[in-house]
Amino acid sequence: MRKKILVIIPAYNEEKAIGKVIEDLLKYFPEGDILVVNDGSRDNTSAVASQYEGVTVVNLPVNLGIGGAVQTGFKYAARYGYDIAIQFDGDGQHLAEEIPLLLKRMEELQADMVIGSRFLSPDVDTFRSTMGRRIGIKIFEWINSLLIRQRVTDNTSGFRAFNREAILFLAENYPVDYPEPEAVILLGRNRFKIGEVQVKMRERQGGHSSIFGWRSAYYMIKVLVSIFLVALRYRVR
Amino acid sequence: MTRVQLVAIAGSLLYLFVIFPLVFKKKIREEYALLWLFFGFVLLILSLWREALHFLSSLVGIYYPPTFLLLVLIGAIVLILVQYSVVISKLTSRIIELTQELGLTKMELEKLRKEHKQETKK
Numbered sequence: 001m002r003k004k005i006l007v008i009i010p011a012y013n014e015e016k017a018i019g020k021v022i023e024d025l026l027k028y029f030p031e032g033d034i035l036v037v038n039d040g041s042r043d044n045t046s047a048v049a050s051q052y053e054g055v056t057v058v059n060l061p062v063n064l065g066i067g068g069a070v071q072t073g074f075k076y077a078a079r080y081g082y083d084i085a086i087q088f089d090g091d092g093q094h095l096a097e098e099i100p101l102l103l104k105r106m107e108e109l110q111a112d113m114v115i116g117s118r119f120l121s122p123d124v125d126t127f128r129s130t131m132g133r134r135i136g137i138k139i140f141e142w143i144n145s146l147l148i149r150q151r152v153t154d155n156t157s158g159f160r161a162f163n164r165e166a167i168l169f170l171a172e173n174y175p176v177d178y179p180e181p182e183a184v185i186l187l188g189r190n191r192f193k194i195g196e197v198q199v200k201m202r203e204r205q206g207g208h209s210s211i212f213g214w215r216s217a218y219y220m221i222k223v224l225v226s227i228f229l230v231a232l233r234y235r236v237r
Numbered sequence: 238m239t240r241v242q243l244v245a246i247a248g249s250l251l252y253l254f255v256i257f258p259l260v261f262k263k264k265i266r267e268e269y270a271l272l273w274l275f276f277g278f279v280l281l282i283l284s285l286w287r288e289a290l291h292f293l294s295s296l297v298g299i300y301y302p303p304t305f306l307l308l309v310l311i312g313a314i315v316l317i318l319v320q321y322s323v324v325i326s327k328l329t330s331r332i333i334e335l336t337q338e339l340g341l342t343k344m345e346l347e348k349l350r351k352e353h354k355q356e357t358k359k
Contacts, residue, residue: 037340056348060340064333072337079341176333 003083005032007099008073010066011090012039015048022052024096025088032086032099035076039069045090066158067179071170074162078171085167087160093127093201094159101197102161111195112166113187115152116159118201126200136220140181143224147231148188153196155181166192175230178223185230241303245284253277272320276313280306 007025011018018036025034035056036049040063049057058072070087077085084103088094098116106114118128119137128134133156140155158180162170166187175182188194256277260270283290283306294302 056344058340058344060336062332062336064336068333068337071333072340075337076341176330 002031004081005084005086005103006073006077006080006082007032007034007086007088008070008077009034009036009088009090010039010069010073011036011041011045011049012063012066012069013041013043013045014090015041015044017092018045018090019048019051021088021090021092021096022049022055026052026054028096029099033082035073036090037069037072039063039065065176067174067176070179071174071176074167074171074174077167082167083164085162087158087162089158093203095200095202098159098199099161101199102159105195105197106161106163109193109195112163112192113183114161114195114197115154115157115184116199116201117152117154117157117196118199119153120196120198124198124200127203128201132216136216139220140223140227143227144181144184144188147185147227148194150188150194151196152184152188152194155184157199159199159201175226178219178226181223182226182230185227189231242284242287245303245306246281249277249281249284253281269320269324272313272317276309279309279313283309 007029009018009021014021022034022036025032033056034052034054035058036045038046038049038057038059040060046057046059049055056076058076060069060072064072073087074085084106086099086102088096088099094116102114102116105111118126119141129137137154137156141151141153144155145151169187169190169192170183173186175186184194253274256265256270256273259265260267260274265273283293287302290302290305294300294305297305297308299305299308
């Protein structure tokens with residue numbers, strides 16, 4: 001039986017990038033349905049995304065942040081019976097043609113979540129973010145690996161594939177503030193199996209990262225606190 | 238009656254005069270008003286009843302009894318603020334849930350409208 005696959009694209013003010021992202025997906029990954037979660041954008045993100053045939057757009061009336069937007073996608077996937085959900089950024093850093101890599105890895109490992117990692121094979125040539133961020137990501141790697149005893153090299157990557165069990169779980173329990181590193185802990189602590197596969201990423205095409213400068217230190221501290229709390233708290237299943 | 242006691246009584250009464258009408262007119266929901274009212278009455282009673290205040294102060298080793306009133310007040314403020322954090326967090330997660338549901342529902346409505354339009358055209 002063919003699996004139903006949903007590509008979830010959280011988008012906040014991405015009118016410049018979203019069109020290309022959708023075109024790439026339609027071209028390189030036509031077997032997936034596309035869901036754009038427009039997270040209360042003030043630009044034309046919604047209108048641009050709605051132009052494309054076969055793209056579903058969910059407009060959130062207020063901005064929830066990336067976690068709330070992605071979770072909306074999981075709720076949609078849970079309700080409409082999707083077997084697999086792909087989380088895919090709306091700013092064009094992820095490559096649509098690499099989605100099958102994630103799916104293949106999921107099959108091989110029988111994993112519940114597969115993360116597209118920039119750091120798994122150091123010899124692959126790809127954009128790997130700035131020095132400061134790499135240090136932060138390394139710290140996440142150590143801490144998360146320690147806490148869940150599974151090695152995850154790219155905790156902040158937003159390029160991920162989830163199976164049905166993970167979808168159902170995350171539709172109910174998704175971290176809202178800094179979802180990527182937290183979701184790893186959350187799933188790990190609840191005995192989901194996590195895998196990774198090396199991918200390439202592009203530098204962002206439009207827009208700005210929400211995290212820069214002094215905010216990164218603040219971000220690190222906040223995320224670390226949340227991670228420890230999640231690790232202490234959750235064992236839902 | 239000492240001057241500080243008069244000030245304490247006046248202060249407690251003022252506090253209650255502010256809180257009570259708000260609760261009465263339901264500007265503050267009863268569940269949140271409980272803490273406010275409770276501490277208002279505690280402060281008033283301790284201001285009026287000197288012996289109790291002196292006894293309680295000596296119990297915790299405070300030499301100047303009116304300080305104990307401040308301690309109660311600070312305790313009340315901290316407790317109420319903590320309650321606010323709990324309430325705000327609860328509201329936040331409800332808003333998130335409602336926003337998501339609203340988004341999904343609007344999307345479904347849109348879809349139904351489109352289908353309906355196509356059917357009426359046929």
